[in-house]
Amino acid sequence: MSRRILLFLAMLTVLTVLVGTAGCKKAPALGTEENPIIMSFVPSGDTQEIIAGGEQLARMISERTGLVVKANVGTDFAAVREAMGAGKAHIGWLNTFNYVLAHEKYGVEVALVTVRFGSTSYKGQIIVRADSGIQSLQDLKGKVMCWVDPNSTSGYIIPRIMLKANGIDPDADFAKTVEAGSHNNVVVAVYNGDCDAGATYSDARSSVEKDIADVKEKVVVLATTADIPNDTVSFIKDFPADMRQKIVQALLDIAQTEEGKAALKTVYSIEGLKPAEDSFYDAFRADLSKAGINIEDLVK
Numbered sequence: 001m002s003r004r005i006l007l008f009l010a011m012l013t014v015l016t017v018l019v020g021t022a023g024c025k026k027a028p029a030l031g032t033e034e035n036p037i038i039m040s041f042v043p044s045g046d047t048q049e050i051i052a053g054g055e056q057l058a059r060m061i062s063e064r065t066g067l068v069v070k071a072n073v074g075t076d077f078a079a080v081r082e083a084m085g086a087g088k089a090h091i092g093w094l095n096t097f098n099y100v101l102a103h104e105k106y107g108v109e110v111a112l113v114t115v116r117f118g119s120t121s122y123k124g125q126i127i128v129r130a131d132s133g134i135q136s137l138q139d140l141k142g143k144v145m146c147w148v149d150p151n152s153t154s155g156y157i158i159p160r161i162m163l164k165a166n167g168i169d170p171d172a173d174f175a176k177t178v179e180a181g182s183h184n185n186v187v188v189a190v191y192n193g194d195c196d197a198g199a200t201y202s203d204a205r206s207s208v209e210k211d212i213a214d215v216k217e218k219v220v221v222l223a224t225t226a227d228i229p230n231d232t233v234s235f236i237k238d239f240p241a242d243m244r245q246k247i248v249q250a251l252l253d254i255a256q257t258e259e260g261k262a263a264l265k266t267v268y269s270i271e272g273l274k275p276a277e278d279s280f281y282d283a284f285r286a287d288l289s290k291a292g293i294n295i296e297d298l299v300k
Helices: 003-023 047-065 077-085 096-106 153-165 183-192 204-208 241-254 258-268 278-290
Strands: 037-041 069-073 091-093 109-115 124-129 144-147 176-179 197-201 219-224 232-235 272-275
Touching: 037 047, 037 077, 047 069, 047 241, 047 258, 077 091, 077 096, 091 096, 096 109, 096 153, 096 232, 096 278, 109 241, 109 278, 124 153, 124 183, 124 204, 144 183, 153 183, 153 197, 153 278, 183 197, 183 204, 183 219, 197 204, 232 241, 241 258, 241 272
Parallel strands: 037 069, 037 091, 144 176, 144 197
Antiparallel strands: 091 232, 109 232, 109 272, 124 197, 124 219
């Protein structure tokens, strides 16, 4: 073999090694500036307030753990769930229904449940204007109905179950339905008369009271649902256990501080956080099953 060929083969070998080495370069470690932990929130209230509170929480987590955490708000409820499934978000402040779907479809695991009014459960409600003349659920037939989002537990799923139980078909008995996008928007739409009625969590009127002082006089609660387990702080499947433990403990500590309490109140009117396991949501799954809603079918 000629010297020129040997030289060429040697150079080819070096190039192969260099390319292989470049291809094997490790991705930046999770929790660094180059690869931050993404914490996503659902847009159930005022998006700008959620962003502000979320960024505060992310900063406080980073200060306590040394991990780089970035907060964002999904375009809708399902977007956060799907971002977690795709690994584009690592921590999700998921509402109940989307947590159950995300767990079934992607193995997402709850770590914390939110606390409001001293409870880890809440109710949904249907609201109407006080001067609407609507006195019962049956009076809603032929009216304009406002929903939050088809993936909202208290602003869509559970109120629809309640309506069906009272002989009202939510798909056929309304003159028109409107997806308002957030609980705040539903309250405002009913207040303004854009919708005759709306479904929200109880009591979403408080979230807009600072801007609409007489909202609780003009908008009244027509009916409330059965108890619903509160929303979650959840982690994607295979999230590093040591990081998860640090973040969970940081959030529990943050919830005890004045700054943390203010941030939690800003995002979703949260009073506190408690550790939770997936089994906490089994009763909710049973309620969905009784209503003919099959989680396995929904995630196909």
